Amino acid sequence: MKSQFIYLTKKRALVLFIILQVLPLYQIASQSAPLLKIALCLGYELIIVGLIAIWQLKPIEQFDEREKSVILKWKGRIIDHGSVTLLIPLSILCLYPEMQAWTLYSFAAIPIFIVYVCYHLLMKKELGQYFAESL
Amino acid sequence: MNLTNNLKEIRLESEFNQSEFARLCGVSRQTIHAIESSKYTPSVELALKIANILNLNVEDIFSLEESK
Numbered sequence: 076m077k078s079q080f081i082y083l084t085k086k087r088a089l090v091l092f093i094i095l096q097v098l099p100l101y102q103i104a105s106q107s108a109p110l111l112k113i114a115l116c117l118g119y120e121l122i123i124v125g126l127i128a129i130w131q132l133k134p135i136e137q138f139d140e141r142e143k144s145v146i147l148k149w150k151g152r153i154i155d156h157g158s159v160t161l162l163i164p165l166s167i168l169c170l171y172p173e174m175q176a177w178t179l180y181s182f183a184a185i186p187i188f189i190v191y192v193c194y195h196l197l198m199k200k201e202l203g204q205y206f207a208e209s210l
Numbered sequence: 211m212n213l214t215n216n217l218k219e220i221r222l223e224s225e226f227n228q229s230e231f232a233r234l235c236g237v238s239r240q241t242i243h244a245i246e247s248s249k250y251t252p253s254v255e256l257a258l259k260i261a262n263i264l265n266l267n268v269e270d271i272f273s274l275e276e277s278k
Contacts, residue, residue: 139237141250203240 095123125192142202149198153191160186215272218246220264234263 138146164183168174221231221242232239235256244250245260252260261268 139241140253140256141241141244142238203243 092123121188121192125188145198145201149194149201153194156194157187157190160190211274212248212277213251213272214248214275215245217242217260217271220266220271221246224264231263235259 161183163186164179167182168179221228226234228239228242232242235242236259237256241250241252245252257268257272261271264271
């Protein structure tokens with residue numbers, strides 16, 4: 076039976092990246108872009124990078140013992156270091172209790188997101204499998 | 211004590227390439243490369259499997275070396 080798993084090949088990654096770039100380019104180029112729109116586009120780019128970073132390369136049952144240990148190590152680091160980043164909004168809240176909710180949310184979400192994406196990229200680097208080898 | 215191995219030499223003598231050997235061992239090519247370059251210490255199960263494929267004893271492939 077043919078696998079239903081969608082592998083990230085170089086060609087697919089390139090096509091996906093180009094397709095996803097069309098929307099923000101269209102948004103910014105259509106008019107003199109206000110700052111909010113640029114910020115939204117930057118956020119959009121971060122989400123794309125995040126999605127590509129967490130794209131699973133193959134089903135978990137196909138990973139061998141080394142790959143599983145590498146994944147376990149990096150997942151552990153994500154939990155450890157990601158939870159530490161929660162200290163940032165908590166500290167800010169102590170200093171500025173009148174802070175708006177969305178600002179506080181940004182201080183909590185952005186560092187965790189950066190940790191999550193960066194560690195996934197590092198994990199894939201250590202796995203030595205940025206892309207599916209052959210299909 | 212560090213674990214060293216001469217897997218690469220033995221594998222080449224047996225005329226296996228990394229991909230083919232990895233497939234026989236049931237691991238990825240990157241794992242074979244990591245073992246050969248001593249970046250990864252295989253489990254007992256994998257070490258025995260490697261020795262079995264090469265028709266050798268584990269001690270013929272892997273050995274302990276005094277760390278400096």
